[in-house]
Amino acid sequence: MARRVMAQVAMVMNLDKCIGCHTCSVTCKQAWTNRAGTEYVWFNNVETRPGQGYPRTYEDQERWQGGWIRTKSGRLKLRSGGRFKKLLSIFASPVQPELADYYEPWTYDYENLVQAPLGDDFPVARPKSLITGDDMAIKASANWDDALGGIHETGHADPIVKKLREEANQQIRFEYEKTFMFYVPRICEHCLNPSCMASCPSGAIYKRSEDGIVLVDQDKCRGWRQCITGCPYKKIYFNHRSGKAEKCTFCYPRLEVGLPTVCSETCVGRLRYIGIILYDPDQVTKAALADDKDLYQAQVDLMLDPTDPQVIADAKANGIPSDWISAAQKSPVYALIKHFKVALPLHPEYRTMPMVWYVPPLSPVVDLLKDQGHDSEAGGNLFGAIDALRIPVEYLAELFTAGDTEIVTRVLQRLAAMRSYMRDVTLGRERQPELAEAVGMEPAALEQMYRLLAIAKYDERYVIPKAHREQAHNLEEMGCSLDFEGGPGAGGEGPFGATSGRVVPVAIESFADAKARQRDASGA
Amino acid sequence: MNVLLWGILPYVVLLILVGGLIWRYRFDQFGWTTRSSQLYESRMLKIGSPIFHFALLAVLMGHLVGLLIPMAFTEWIGIDQHTYHLGAVYGGGLAGLALIVGLAMLIWRRRSTSAVFRATTWNDKIMYLVLATVIGLGMVATLTGDTTPAGEEHNYRETVSVWFRSLMVFQPDVEAMAAATWQFQVHILIAFALFAMIPFTRLVHAFSAPFHYLFRPYIVYRSRDVDPRRSSTRTGRGWDPVGTPDNRRTRR
Numbered sequence A: 001m002a003r004r005v006m007a008q009v010a011m012v013m014n015l016d017k018c019i020g021c022h023t024c025s026v027t028c029k030q031a032w033t034n035r036a037g038t039e040y041v042w043f044n045n046v047e048t049r050p051g052q053g054y055p056r057t058y059e060d061q062e063r064w065q066g067g068w069i070r071t072k073s074g075r076l077k078l079r080s081g082g083r084f085k086k087l088l089s090i091f092a093s094p095v096q097p098e099l100a101d102y103y104e105p106w107t108y109d110y111e112n113l114v115q116a117p118l119g120d121d122f123p124v125a126r127p128k129s130l131i132t133g134d135d136m137a138i139k140a141s142a143n144w145d146d147a148l149g150g151i152h153e154t155g156h157a158d159p160i161v162k163k164l165r166e167e168a169n170q171q172i173r174f175e176y177e178k179t180f181m182f183y184v185p186r187i188c189e190h191c192l193n194p195s196c197m198a199s200c201p202s203g204a205i206y207k208r209s210e211d212g213i214v215l216v217d218q219d220k221c222r223g224w225r226q227c228i229t230g231c232p233y234k235k236i237y238f239n240h241r242s243g244k245a246e247k248c249t250f251c252y253p254r255l256e257v258g259l260p261t262v263c264s265e266t267c268v269g270r271l272r273y274i275g276i277i278l279y280d281p282d283q284v285t286k287a288a289l290a291d292d293k294d295l296y297q298a299q300v301d302l303m304l305d306p307t308d309p310q311v312i313a314d315a316k317a318n319g320i321p322s323d324w325i326s327a328a329q330k331s332p333v334y335a336l337i338k339h340f341k342v343a344l345p346l347h348p349e350y351r352t353m354p355m356v357w358y359v360p361p362l363s364p365v366v367d368l369l370k371d372q373g374h375d376s377e378a379g380g381n382l383f384g385a386i387d388a389l390r391i392p393v394e395y396l397a398e399l400f401t402a403g404d405t406e407i408v409t410r411v412l413q414r415l416a417a418m419r420s421y422m423r424d425v426t427l428g429r430e431r432q433p434e435l436a437e438a439v440g441m442e443p444a445a446l447e448q449m450y451r452l453l454a455i456a457k458y459d460e461r462y463v464i465p466k467a468h469r470e471q472a473h474n475l476e477e478m479g480c481s482l483d484f485e486g487g488p489g490a491g492g493e494g495p496f497g498a499t500s501g502r503v504v505p506v507a508i509e510s511f512a513d514a515k516a517r518q519r520d521a522s523g524a
Numbered sequence B: 001m002n003v004l005l006w007g008i009l010p011y012v013v014l015l016i017l018v019g020g021l022i023w024r025y026r027f028d029q030f031g032w033t034t035r036s037s038q039l040y041e042s043r044m045l046k047i048g049s050p051i052f053h054f055a056l057l058a059v060l061m062g063h064l065v066g067l068l069i070p071m072a073f074t075e076w077i078g079i080d081q082h083t084y085h086l087g088a089v090y091g092g093g094l095a096g097l098a099l100i101v102g103l104a105m106l107i108w109r110r111r112s113t114s115a116v117f118r119a120t121t122w123n124d125k126i127m128y129l130v131l132a133t134v135i136g137l138g139m140v141a142t143l144t145g146d147t148t149p150a151g152e153e154h155n156y157r158e159t160v161s162v163w164f165r166s167l168m169v170f171q172p173d174v175e176a177m178a179a180a181t182w183q184f185q186v187h188i189l190i191a192f193a194l195f196a197m198i199p200f201t202r203l204v205h206a207f208s209a210p211f212h213y214l215f216r217p218y219i220v221y222r223s224r225d226v227d228p229r230r231s232s233t234r235t236g237r238g239w240d241p242v243g244t245p246d247n248r249r250t251r252r
Helices: A023-032 A083-088 A111-115 A151-157 A159-167 A195-199 A226-230 A281-288 A292-302 A309-317 A322-329 A332-339 A363-371 A379-388 A390-400 A405-426 A433-438 A443-455 A508-522 B002-027 B043-068 B071-076 B081-112 B114-118 B122-144 B160-168 B174-178 B182-200 B202-208
Strands: A006-014 A045-049 A068-070 A076-078 A106-108 A127-129 A182-186 A205-208 A214-216 A236-239 A244-247 A272-279 A356-359
Touching (some): A023 A045, A151 A159, A272 A322, A309 A322, A363 A405, A379 A405, B002 B160, B002 B202, B081 B122
Parallel strands (some): A006 A356
Antiparallel strands (some): A106 A127
16 A cells, blocks of 8 residues: 655745735635634734733633643544533533634724714724624734734733743843743644544534644534634634634635635735645554654654655655655755755644744844844854844744744845845855854855745746646636625526626636736746 | 423424434535534543533433333332332432532633634524523422322323323323423423524434444545535535724624
């Protein structure tokens, strides 16, 4: 029996480039969650770290009970309990976050601005709760601690800050001059070993066998809301209007026609990379059982080398089309994770095998150096600083490597070496190959990495093979989004049949397709 | 009249229940949900909901035992009527009490938490009314239904249960049911209304009790649909637009 091989769509985000503009969040919301019941739902959100995240303190799994744990007998178990316990607690989910842990969505009573009777005072638009309809005092929202706002009060509740304070006796300073900051955009991790899926009593959450995207079947979901507890990233949300779970879809309708997700497409920093990786699904559980410190490596090892002839043969035997295999070979995600080894998974200790990885930011170190008056781009200074400035490194290690600072240090050193090396290139100075050697890389590889991280164009950042099927034309237009009952596009049966004389809807997917066809035809 | 109520109506209700469930399964999977309000309010729900649901399961078990097991059988294994009756009144009464307490907590929560109250539809309100009536009448029947107004002793196992079992073989023993006390008769009639409502209210979630969770693999792989399949829910339901007081487009 040949080894099973499956393809998985994965993403890498380069955190050094994130400026926290929230464009990804806003465009995602406009595309997917601008509906009643999903007002508080952010499939994509951008968190400031240090900070509490969204929903607040979601990383505190002692409290929220997300993800997997390894039992003493060496088996994988949902932290929130086994199957019997889940069924017994189905009548009231024991640890579901409440709206207060997210925020109460609101709108403003704009009508009052134009309808208030003439008077001495200016009319105001009062905030009205979208939940109760009453006047409300706005106390929180998805980014209440954006850019460290109010951090001296809220920062201490950051689960990582707490952990470092209690276990490593590391006091993270929140004074303006002494603190550090970076942004973490988060979407659903589309895990290889998703605990939301394992928690679902109805079996409504599934992983697509072609591309590994994790979706909720809206017809099968019965609203037991165990997935919300199960997901340690709290990236499954409860639509309180429809009574069903909803989550990030990795923009699968776009992906199927070869386009990146909305969040990636609109990212002004161009910091997101999308590509395919190949893996053996039968090894996932074993990898998820590794020791905390080995989880990162176990997950890297899970990704198969798409240039290995044996892997290619196995992939073909498993029905993975050849354009998918060549996409896997060109995958920027694979390059960043396994070739350059600069991307890290978010919280591998949850053992869900997340598939959205991050290049950790060097900027906290650079900024601190600069503030202290050093040349923040010089290799020696940077290397020394990564070692000396323990706090940002420890913090990053808690996020990305289950606390292993060595791995984070190695990645940051590679990024630092690249910076220093490329500065000499840019300024036309003598190159320092020893910078590359110091981090175990060839100078040429360092330049390749620079190219991928700094100037990779659209087609290099997003290597997305189209959904492979002979009826691919079906995907081009799945129906008009305005075609709901009473909507402007409601076609209905005309005297000349249902389709006669209807407006042809144009979606971005079809537009991109048509453009590509034109380009091919003109030979450009 | 008796034939209509106890001979025909039960089958009509059964038809509505089964037909309604099939209809809902075929055409409104999207609406088939618990419509949980835990996101709004968790503290009271965590107490009230388990009390209510577990008590409901206990009451259900009690009904099955009382209706399905013939008196001859319990006497044969040596449980006399007095012992059985004590067990039924105390066991059933306790479960019924817990059910009423749970329901009262849930209704209080629904009324007093404005977010939950606002999410309560007319459908829910009517359902709660019928549900509460059935439960209340069930308690009344348990406590007072064992004597007829004339003061004679009445044993539902010789009337209601006999009738219920006769329904299953399509030979409704109308006379047996007609001989039951009014408490039982009214309880059953309102229960008919409740059963008929199940497919059309949120109570439908009882029929998706996820026992298969105990046996399915944790990770579910599913192939992309070859044909882009639309939901079986075609009209009338779906995701709502955001509704605000000055922008009432919300369909309910």
